Amino acid sequence: MSSITLYWSSISPYACRPSIYLYEKGIEFKSNILDFTKQEQKSEEFLKINPRGKVPVLLDEEDGQPITISESAAIMTYLEDKFGPLGPSISSSPRLRAKVLTRAFEIENYLLPMAYGLYTAWFGLTEQEKVDLSGQNEKVKAADAAYDNVIEELQKYDELLKDQALYLVGSEFSLADVMLLPLLLMLEHIKLGLKAEPRLVNLVEYIEVNKKRPSIRQGVPGVWNGDVTRFDFSPFVEAHNKRKSN
C-alpha cells in the first residue's frame, strides 16, 4: 500500500504538478480530489490538514512518521529529492538545472499572476460588459490589458519553443514542463483563443504534443472531463478582438 496521499483538484495549475510527477514516475499514491464546487477545500476536516484551505497537499506516511507538505514548489522539491528528478540528465547538469529553475520561477512569478489577473478581471465584469464593444468602461479596459499581458507573456514561451516544441528546457520532460503545462491546458480549455493567435503557433504545438503524454492525461483530469467548461472566456475574447480591430 502506498504511503503517499495527494489532496488535489482536477484543474488547478498548482495542484496538478505533483499529480503529473507521480504519474510520470509511476509512483502509487492515494488520490483525494477535492470538489471545489462543494467547497471541500474549506471543510473542517481539510482545514486541519492545511489551514489555508488550498491544494495541493501531500501526506507521506512512510515508516509511520507522517509528514504533511503544502505549497506545490515545496512538494515538487520533496518528490524530486525522494524519488529522483524528472529529466535526470538535465538535473545532473548544473547549467541545465539552472535553466529549469529559471523557467519554473518565471512561470510562478510572472505568468501565473498574470493569468490570475485576467481571471479576476473577467469575473469582475457583468454579462453585458463581457460583450461590450465600446471599450470605454474602465473595468473592460482593465480586462483587455490583463488579456494582452497574458498573450504577450505566452509569446516568450513560444519563442523558447521555436526550435523544438517538445520540452521547455533541453531534450527531456522536466520540472519546467510540469510547472507550465497544467496552466496552458487550463487556458486552452477555458477558450482563451490560443489556437487562433498567430504569435503562439509553437506553444500550441507544444500543448498538442504534450496532451498525448499519459502523465498529463492522468495528472490534469479536469480538462478532459469538462470541469473547466464553466469558465468559458470565448465571449470576452471575441469582444476583445473586435474592440482591437475597431
Ligand SMILES: N[C@@H](CCC(=O)N[C@@H](CS)C(=O)NCC(=O)O)C(=O)O
Ligand atoms: N502557492 C500555492 C497556491 C495553491 C493554490 O492557490 N491552490 C488553489 C487551487 S488553483 C486552491 O486550492 N484554491 C482553493 C481556494 O482558495 O479556495 C501552491 O503553489 O501550492
